[in-house]
Amino acid sequence: MDWKGSKESADAWHMTDNLHAEQGKGDPFAAAIRATRMSMIITDPRQPDNPIVFANDAFLKLIGYERDEVMGRNCRFLQGPNTDPSSVDRIRVAVEDGTDVSIDILNYRKDGSTFWNALYISPVFNDKGELQFFFASQLNVSDRKRSADRIAADKDRFEKAVKERTAELEAALEAKTTLLHEVDHRVKNNLQMISSLIIMQRRTIKDEAIRASLTTMLERIEALSTVHRRLYQSKDVSRFDVADFAKDLVTDLLAASGRAEIEPALELEPIIIPAEKATPVALMVNELVTNALKHAFKGRPDGTTGGRIGIKMNQPDSHFNIEVSDNGVGMDSATGDASFGMRLIKSLARQLHADIEWRDAAPGTRVVISMPNETRQKGSFS
Amino acid sequence: MTAPLKVLIVEDEALLAMELESLVEEAGHSVVGWATSASEAKTMADSVEADIAFVDIHLSDGPSGVDVAEYIGRKNSSMVVFMTANPKRIPDHFAGAVGVIAKPYTMNGLMSSLRYLQECIRRPPPVSTRPAGFTLSPLFEETLVSAA
Numbered sequence: 275m276d277w278k279g280s281k282e283s284a285d286a287w288h289m290t291d292n293l294h295a296e297q298g299k300g301d302p303f304a305a306a307i308r309a310t311r312m313s314m315i316i317t318d319p320r321q322p323d324n325p326i327v328f329a330n331d332a333f334l335k336l337i338g339y340e341r342d343e344v345m346g347r348n349c350r351f352l353q354g355p356n357t358d359p360s361s362v363d364r365i366r367v368a369v370e371d372g373t374d375v376s377i378d379i380l381n382y383r384k385d386g387s388t389f390w391n392a393l394y395i396s397p398v399f400n401d402k403g404e405l406q407f408f409f410a411s412q413l414n415v416s417d418r419k420r421s422a423d424r425i426a427a428d429k430d431r432f433e434k435a436v437k438e439r440t441a442e443l444e445a446a447l448e449a450k451t452t453l454l455h456e457v458d459h460r461v462k463n464n465l466q467m468i469s470s471l472i473i474m475q476r477r478t479i480k481d482e483a484i485r486a487s488l489t490t491m492l493e494r495i496e497a498l499s500t501v502h503r504r505l506y507q508s509k510d511v512s513r514f515d516v517a518d519f520a521k522d523l524v525t526d527l528l529a530a531s532g533r534a535e536i537e538p539a540l541e542l543e544p545i546i547i548p549a550e551k552a553t554p555v556a557l558m559v560n561e562l563v564t565n566a567l568k569h570a571f572k573g574r575p576d577g578t579t580g581g582r583i584g585i586k587m588n589q590p591d592s593h594f595n596i597e598v599s600d601n602g603v604g605m606d607s608a609t610g611d612a613s614f615g616m617r618l619i620k621s622l623a624r625q626l627h628a629d630i631e632w633r634d635a636a637p638g639t640r641v642v643i644s645m646p647n648e649t650r651q652k653g654s655f656s
Numbered sequence: 657m658t659a660p661l662k663v664l665i666v667e668d669e670a671l672l673a674m675e676l677e678s679l680v681e682e683a684g685h686s687v688v689g690w691a692t693s694a695s696e697a698k699t700m701a702d703s704v705e706a707d708i709a710f711v712d713i714h715l716s717d718g719p720s721g722v723d724v725a726e727y728i729g730r731k732n733s734s735m736v737v738f739m740t741a742n743p744k745r746i747p748d749h750f751a752g753a754v755g756v757i758a759k760p761y762t763m764n765g766l767m768s769s770l771r772y773l774q775e776c777i778r779r780p781p782p783v784s785t786r787p788a789g790f791t792l793s794p795l796f797e798e799t800l801v802s803a804a
């Protein structure tokens with residue numbers, strides 16, 4: 275039987291509670307409402323202050339009052355100091371408008387303890403559309419609320435922790451970047467000072483051999499300087515473009531030698547190597563180019579001193595190749611095993627796991643270097 | 657021969673200033689002053705005439721080289737060229753400077769830069785190629801292109 279659509283007047287409910295057990299028992303629907311574990315009440319908006327006219331046992335059990343303590347009272351006695359006034363407002367508006375409302379509200383038991391009430395109130399109208407009653411059900415959702423609160427608190431705490439950690443990391447990164455710039459600045463300034471010291475010293479020296487030796491030293495330092503200048507000019511300080519470096523180096527060495535009759539021939543593919551390889555590669559290229567400049571174009575029978583110095587760079591597979599060639603007088607394959615320049619080149623090649631070979635280019639010399647390049651295999655150019 | 661240049665050096669590191677002075681003089685130009693701080697540099701810029709001021713960014717009174725460049729730029733008396741190991745400190749608009757020689761420069765790099773600058777000042781546009789360690793400010797690069 276549909277109690278809402280019942281022929282009996284809705285007043286029957288009013289009676290039900292005052293009814294004595296017998297009549298209630300005769301109505302299975304009323305009996306169900308009385309016995310259900312779901313807390314339910316009915317209020318009568320037609321009476322002053324919308325009092326409770328029916329309350330089931332579950333309701334009384336939930337709030338800890340006796341039936342005679344609640345009957346005829348407005349529900350507001352369930353509110354307390356921590357009940358959210360805006361929730362109360364929403365209920366008030368729904369009751370005034372005769373609409374339904376579903377809300378979680380903090381309610382108080384008789385003993386003063388609180389519980390979260392998932393309250394649902396809906397109006398009951400008669401056939402003429404007149405408001406008869408409000409039907410309200412209550413569900414204790416304190417547990418759900420508590421875990422929701424805990425999740426929210428956990429989330430807040432977690433977000434706060436992440437934020438703090440991010441700030442820490444950002445600060446650490448910034449400190450590291452500042453430090454890197456500072457160190458970079460000092461390294462560059464110190465390299466400049468070393469060059470300056472050598473140049474100043476060289477000015478005071480008359481002996482040609484000693485001057486030449488200081489010049490070689492200056493060239494080596496300046497090769498390192500060029501590496502550092504290039505390394506920190508780029509955005510990524512962990513990568514180094516050897517081709518760009520070689521171009522700078524050859525141009526610089528040729529201009530410094532003042533030998534306009536020697537022409538550079540550059541065939542350079544961009545080759546990116548890890549920063550830690552930059553210095554040995556640069557030093558090696560510097561030795562080979564200065565050797566060609568110094569030795570390849572002197573002692574020709576016809577007395578000419580002109581020619582071409584070539585640098586080729588490419589990376590056909592996971593290796594990269596550097597070739598330094600000249601079309602000068604060529605060199606005796608036995609030469610220079612004990613000389614410092616030659617030993618330096620060979621040691622650097624060993625450090626880099628590079629194969630190095632001097633070939634007779636007839637005319638001139640072709641030095642071919644081939645070395646593994648890990649940047650390719652790692653595949654990260656970022 | 658084109659007329660030699662008068663150079664003002666703004667550099668807090670004595671060794672570098674000393675060496676720069678020697679190189680400038682070896683190249684046939686003259687050094688008209690050496691300042692180690694921004695305040696010294698500004699006073700000097702007011703009292704001496706220079707064609708070029710080589711200005712380090714880090715001076716004895718802090719990273720004030722950009723200030724110096726702006727000051728000299730406002731007077732419009734000399735071309736400013738930054739000379740720094742910290743080119744990232746230079747603002748995008750170059751604070752009125754025409755370019756930057758990045759440290760560490762090579763001896764030849766500096767000599768070539770001097771030659772290039774002399775051509776820029778005495779009979780633009782320059783005929784020699786721009787040396788590797790020398791970067792032009794975008795504005796000055798435009799000026800050179802339109803002079804060509």
Ligand SMILES: Nc1ncnc2c1ncn2[C@@H]1O[C@H](COP(=O)(O)OP(=O)(O)O)[C@@H](O)[C@H]1O
Pocket residue numbers: 561565566568569570600602603604605606609610613614615616617639
């Ligand atoms: N490209 C070259 N052409 C001709 N001879 C060369 C060339 N490279 C090296 N040599 C010879 O090998 C020798 C050893 O070179 P190196 O060890 O660099 O010593 P250094 O350059 O100090 O003489 C040189 O003295 C020169 O005789």
Ligand SMILES: [Mg+2]
Pocket residue numbers: 561564565615616
């Ligand atoms: Mg050698």
